[in-house]
Amino acid sequence: MWPVLCSIHLEPVIVFPVTLTLGSQRPLDLTFLEDAVTEIKQLLESGLTFDGRIIRVKMRCIVCDAPAKAMVKRTKQFSAYYGCDRCEQKGCWENRMTYQEVDGFKLRTDHSFRAQNQPEHHNGSTPLTDLPIDMIGQFPIDYMHQACLGVMKKLFTIWTRGEKGRSRQTMMSIGQVDIVSARLLDLQGCIPSCFARKPRSLQDLERWKATELRQFLVYTGKLVLPGVLRQDLYELFLSFSVAISILLSPSLVSQHASFAHKLLQYFVAKGRELYGPSFLVYNVHSMLHLASDAMTYGCLDDCSAFPFENYMHKLKRMVRSGKSPLVQIVKRIKEIQDGPTSQSIQRGNVISSKQPDNCIILEDGKCCEVIDKTEDEYLCRVFLQPSPLFMEPCESSLIGAYMCQKNTVLQMIPKEKVSQSKRAIKIDQKQRVVYLTVLHNHDK
Ligand SMILES: [Zn+2]
Structure with a gap:
């Protein structure tokens, strides 16, 4: 299956399919892209009419793995x-x-791509150049x-x-x-x-x-x-x-x-x-x-591609038997769309008072462990003397990696301070405690 998936750059990220194409081998040409290209072109030119309003649409980027990128x-x-x-x-x-x-080295540009200045790089022309986008950036x-x-x-x-x-x-x-x-x-x-x-x-x-x-x-x-x-x-x-x-x-x-x-x-x-x-x-x-x-x-x-890859797994799970997979998927998507709107619960984002979901690093670099919370304060165990975990290639505090002494003090920390803190991974080692700030967009 060769799906074209889309996501709107808003939180929470919701991925949805634009076209789904099925075949027994990889596509021989790019006709599977044509509907999507026509629709994107219309959206970029005329915007999206919603609730009587016209919403301008901009295209952010096209995300592919390297083989698919070369193909499209x-x-x-x-x-x-x-x-x-x-x-x-x-x-x-x-x-x-x-x-x-x-x-x-010389970087490619939208202009050099469209003019095919380096012919050895190109295999032909693509419908994507019909779109007003930067073919490189x-x-x-x-x-x-x-x-x-x-x-x-x-x-x-x-x-x-x-x-x-x-x-x-x-x-x-x-x-x-x-x-x-x-x-x-x-x-x-x-x-x-x-x-x-x-x-x-x-x-x-x-x-x-x-x-x-x-x-x-x-x-x-x-x-x-x-x-x-x-x-x-x-x-x-x-x-x-x-x-x-x-x-x-x-x-x-x-x-x-x-x-x-x-x-x-x-x-x-x-x-x-x-x-x-x-x-x-x-x-x-x-x-x-x-x-x-x-x-x-x-x-x-x-x-x-992380959000799109996650959606691909959902698509795969929609197929229950080998017969007409595409029909099964479309039916299932329709059921979901017609069903009750489910609020996405971001379980992983709730700071709890239980390990390992209770570790945070405050804006001032304090490494804490939440042990209880009231309506507007958090009771935290604060680890003393945080120092960088390593010094090369830079002081690791830059990326929020610390080591602390094992001794702690108890402190009440106001809720708004906690809400500005970063989630962390805490690792208890023999002589010390290591804290690593969670930097990526959470998986859940
Ligand atoms: Zn390069």
Whole structure:
């Protein structure tokens, strides 16, 4: 099935299908897009009439994974010599297609795309150019596919299985992999319910979902890898982790996006040195284009495939038998639309007084644990002497990662202060307590 899904950029995010196309193979042409393009064009020109009012509609962006993006833009795939959708550099064959330049490359623009200035990049023309949109800037790099399922998974593959033809020095031993798995399982009780999943062992790595890879990349990796993964490889991972952490948070993006970009440049350049030139496949290279998208859209979660991927799972669950799946889905969607309007309950967002959903970090950096609440105050256990968890590549307090002493004081904290706080993951360690701010848009 080739659905075209849409979401309106308002909270809460609601995804709905625009067209659903079914076939026994991938589409041979782009006719499945035509209805959607005609409708979008009308909406952009005339707006949407609702309740007697005309509402102007703007298109924010088109989110696809890399193969689908190349298909709908009628360009070469990322595995081709001119396959990067954002820059014109020629790929370099290192047993696979790689992109070796880390800076100084020429960026594609809407104009250069429409004029097909680099003919080797294009496979033909696309109905999408009928729309008044930026054919480059409005097709952001999707961090769900490219950073989580792409780069993070690739790092895991190198650490656990090694790379063909490369030395085994960048691999962890079986014993080290087991230590990481055991540490991950130990964290299960600390993960608040705003996360869709709890950490799993690396034995299940093949089945890890994008949200689990993100959890490792942004949060748990920095707790389970130190002392196990080779130090220089760990430091490189940490640069990647900090960069993505910054790009997930709207307030950090507005202040530190260029630092995140420098970290990603370092990650790619140093990655080539440590893992060899074959490391620089398209997904790794595309991290060099990620910070500019986060700046354009405010943060990575505002231009990612996560909400659409969640909706795809819902669509799959609507099919109950193998007969006429499309009819089943359309009927089910109609039933939902005609049914009572369900208020979306954001369970994960309620601060509770029970672990692990009671951990918050106040605006002044105080790490707290809510133990009781009244109508307008929260009784909190406040951990003393918060200090940064690490100092390189930056003081970790920048991304809200702290370690505290075990001793606490009890304090009543006014409700409005708590409502401005950030949700956090709290990890009890032997000598200390670690607090990590939840930065991404919550899974639930
Ligand atoms: Zn590029």
